[in-house]
Amino acid sequence: MRKHWVVATVLTIGASALLTVFFLRVPLVPAQASKEGRQIDYLLTLQFIIGGAIFALVLVFLLYSVVVFRRRPGDMEDGPPIEGSRALEMVWTVVPLVIVLSLAAYGSVALRDMIGAPPGPELVVKVEARQFGWRFEYPQYGFTSPMLRLPVDQPVLLRITSRDVVHSFWVPEFRTKQDALPGRETRLRITPTLVGDYMVQCAELCGLAHWAMKAPVSVVTADDFQRWVTAQRR
Amino acid sequence: MDDKRAMKTFLMLGVVRGLIVGLAGAALGMALTMLVRATLGYAAWDAEQATLVGSLVGVIAYLVGLGTFNAWVAWILGRPTPEPGEHHAKGWTRYFGVDTNHKVIGVQYMVTSLVVMAVAGVYQLIDRLETAQPGLQFLSAGTYNSLMSLHGIMMLGGVLLGISGLMNYLIPLMIGAKDMAFPRLNAFSYWITVPSVLLLLFALPAGGFDTGWTAYPPLSVQAALGMQFMLLAFYLVGWSSILGGVNFITTILKMRAPGMSLFRMPIFIWAALATAFLQLLFTQFVGTAFLFVLFERVLGLGYFAPERGGNVLLFQHLFWFYSHPAVYIFVLPGLGAISEILPVFCRKPLFGYRAVALSSVGIALGGSIVWGHHMFAAGIEEVLRIPFMVTTLLVAVPTGIKIFSWLATMWQGKIHLQTPMLFALTAIAAFLVGGLTGVPNGIVPTDLYITDTYWVVAHFHHTLFGGFVFPAMAAIYFWFPKVTGRFLSEKLGKVHWALMTVGFFVTYLPMFWLGMNGMRRRVADYDASAGLGTMNLVVTIGGYLIGLAMLLFFINLVVSARRGARATENPWRSRTLEWQISSPPPEENFSGVPQVLAPPYGYGTPGSVHAVLAPAGDEGRRKG
Numbered sequence: 001m002r003k004h005w006v007v008a009t010v011l012t013i014g015a016s017a018l019l020t021v022f023f024l025r026v027p028l029v030p031a032q033a034s035k036e037g038r039q040i041d042y043l044l045t046l047q048f049i050i051g052g053a054i055f056a057l058v059l060v061f062l063l064y065s066v067v068v069f070r071r072r073p074g075d076m077e078d079g080p081p082i083e084g085s086r087a088l089e090m091v092w093t094v095v096p097l098v099i100v101l102s103l104a105a106y107g108s109v110a111l112r113d114m115i116g117a118p119p120g121p122e123l124v125v126k127v128e129a130r131q132f133g134w135r136f137e138y139p140q141y142g143f144t145s146p147m148l149r150l151p152v153d154q155p156v157l158l159r160i161t162s163r164d165v166v167h168s169f170w171v172p173e174f175r176t177k178q179d180a181l182p183g184r185e186t187r188l189r190i191t192p193t194l195v196g197d198y199m200v201q202c203a204e205l206c207g208l209a210h211w212a213m214k215a216p217v218s219v220v221t222a223d224d225f226q227r228w229v230t231a232q233r234r
Numbered sequence: 235m236d237d238k239r240a241m242k243t244f245l246m247l248g249v250v251r252g253l254i255v256g257l258a259g260a261a262l263g264m265a266l267t268m269l270v271r272a273t274l275g276y277a278a279w280d281a282e283q284a285t286l287v288g289s290l291v292g293v294i295a296y297l298v299g300l301g302t303f304n305a306w307v308a309w310i311l312g313r314p315t316p317e318p319g320e321h322h323a324k325g326w327t328r329y330f331g332v333d334t335n336h337k338v339i340g341v342q343y344m345v346t347s348l349v350v351m352a353v354a355g356v357y358q359l360i361d362r363l364e365t366a367q368p369g370l371q372f373l374s375a376g377t378y379n380s381l382m383s384l385h386g387i388m389m390l391g392g393v394l395l396g397i398s399g400l401m402n403y404l405i406p407l408m409i410g411a412k413d414m415a416f417p418r419l420n421a422f423s424y425w426i427t428v429p430s431v432l433l434l435l436f437a438l439p440a441g442g443f444d445t446g447w448t449a450y451p452p453l454s455v456q457a458a459l460g461m462q463f464m465l466l467a468f469y470l471v472g473w474s475s476i477l478g479g480v481n482f483i484t485t486i487l488k489m490r491a492p493g494m495s496l497f498r499m500p501i502f503i504w505a506a507l508a509t510a511f512l513q514l515l516f517t518q519f520v521g522t523a524f525l526f527v528l529f530e531r532v533l534g535l536g537y538f539a540p541e542r543g544g545n546v547l548l549f550q551h552l553f554w555f556y557s558h559p560a561v562y563i564f565v566l567p568g569l570g571a572i573s574e575i576l577p578v579f580c581r582k583p584l585f586g587y588r589a590v591a592l593s594s595v596g597i598a599l600g601g602s603i604v605w606g607h608h609m610f611a612a613g614i615e616e617v618l619r620i621p622f623m624v625t626t627l628l629v630a631v632p633t634g635i636k637i638f639s640w641l642a643t644m645w646q647g648k649i650h651l652q653t654p655m656l657f658a659l660t661a662i663a664a665f666l667v668g669g670l671t672g673v674p675n676g677i678v679p680t681d682l683y684i685t686d687t688y689w690v691v692a693h694f695h696h697t698l699f700g701g702f703v704f705p706a707m708a709a710i711y712f713w714f715p716k717v718t719g720r721f722l723s724e725k726l727g728k729v730h731w732a733l734m735t736v737g738f739f740v741t742y743l744p745m746f747w748l749g750m751n752g753m754r755r756r757v758a759d760y761d762a763s764a765g766l767g768t769m770n771l772v773v774t775i776g777g778y779l780i781g782l783a784m785l786l787f788f789i790n791l792v793v794s795a796r797r798g799a800r801a802t803e804n805p806w807r808s809r810t811l812e813w814q815i816s817s818p819p820p821e822e823n824f825s826g827v828p829q830v831l832a833p834p835y836g837y838g839t840p841g842s843v844h845a846v847l848a849p850a851g852d853e854g855r856r857k858g
Contacts (some may be wrong), residue, residue: 039682062663089586104677107623178682205448
């Protein structure tokens, strides 16, 4: 039996290594354009690697059993009457417990960093969602715009409301998202880190044209942003 | 002459009588509403109110016409009431009317479930054709949304019917009882689901609805008339679920054969017990939530509308307070079925029986305090997200115990690779991916990224295929010989398995990638420029492979029920009680009272038996 354990363990390690390389090397997510996204991508990759290892462990042992412990033709005997093992059962209770609690602890810390107020001043944008479009108000500058334009590396506080049903603010490159609720305000903090053009899309089913509820988002340099603000106020 | 007799048989079927009386009742309900409105000086026709009262009266009339209440009415009037099962229709007709035998009800549930899920599957196959390429090709956004929403709610209804089917058929047989504790209530629980299904089918011609199965207000308050049919239908299915829960719990706790202590129960019974408690305790919350939406639509009350002092998040809390435990209602019986099938086909005891048994209870307890993870992005109190993250992740532990115990059961076994076992293996793989991809949904920061995208769609389809669909397939191939006395075709079964396994992963694995790359849930269309077209085409092809596999399955069911190879009492050499009696089982299951002597999975121990059947008439030693 020891031989089977050794072979299956080696195969598991090999398969996890392959999956780890896959998750580290193959780009699975779109461009990352916010500080919050950095945390999220890191956490996601970590979970991919851990999940990949568990996946490899289960699948290798499952397929190994199917191949090696397959019944020989004509063999109608029963297998050995093994009913359980305290030690093994403790291991597969305690190890997953430790893994998930660590992940939860790490997740909590990452969440704290994402939602906490930054030390410096924030750019405030009031986001109003409606069936089926977006409107952005810049209260510090006193104008509204049909598109969202943000200066790069400037912490932003989005104060989000809805005029009708539940919507959700999501720019895939920023990663994080927040629902827009009628009758109350929700908040989302984002620090854009990559200059470029993106799209905010409603992520909560809001009716017939839900799929078309989008608005352009662009992250620009601080100078470009100032020029845009001046043009808007004129 | 023969035509006349056939006509008479047809008209005497409970389901036909119910339909006729039900339609009359619906017309009466609508007429009454119009009369009352006209008398009060309003316009006589109000579609919402007329159809709501019409459907309610129609459902009650349907049940009356069917004869669901006959025994209870006779009892109230002081007339002699026959014992349940004393008179029953002969042959195939008994499946189309009120019958109190748990095996008949089990088959009724299962067939209804398969029909409902087939319809729901076809709905989504139509939608998948639309989303195979960017651009709106042949569906309007309205039709797309209605089909997608109905796909969701009908699949979930179908799963609820399916687990009721499995539990109804198997619980009394596995614990050595003659029937369920409350056979008439059991028949009622089944028959109330039939008009509910009809109401769901009405939702589409009544204008459909565009809210998805989650029916979040305010959208569900604005939605078309079809919404109302869906809300009412699911409310009524809830009755079935709650009453079924009462029946299962009582049967399991009070009617086990002597000698069957809790830790000698088959694992399926443990899973059924945990499921039944969840059904009994949590269904009321979704019922309340849906009822409130109905009230808001029909009577203008303001539970959720902020302009009338309501709170939109209240609905989401009530809804998920049921709908998360509901996931465990859906998957626990399936996981129980896997635990039954593995020892038989590996010829080894279930590894760590006690831990596996208690893990069902652990999942049920843990799963009832995690609902907030559906609302991480919804705008709940920020600090509340942490405890919900922790409880959610803790559920991974008992789930892991199940998976590892299954692996250890296979290790060193003598594995027979027949169709039930093959489906059990695919189920484990699918459920594993479902569980692992649920972790990023449980961790708040990563959930904020992938929630409301195709990632979530992929995650819960892995969970539900792994926890219900594949185990149900395994269960049907496994217990079909017991139910019908004939085997399903093994050849066709293996083709079905291979096609479905490939189709499943081709459909759902690409969805994880799609979700991360900006494909939102429930969209009728997406940008051609986003580069999502290829993967969407792959998903559609996979979906049609699953459809083809299911077609083969239905052919197998119909052909094998008539021409399949005959099955003996115990063709798989299982130890549990249902296999110790003839196939199909006698009307009252066991002629005497079985004696349970040992745990159910003592494979490999020569001379050990789980239970012996007592000779007929040995009623004296019955427990309790």
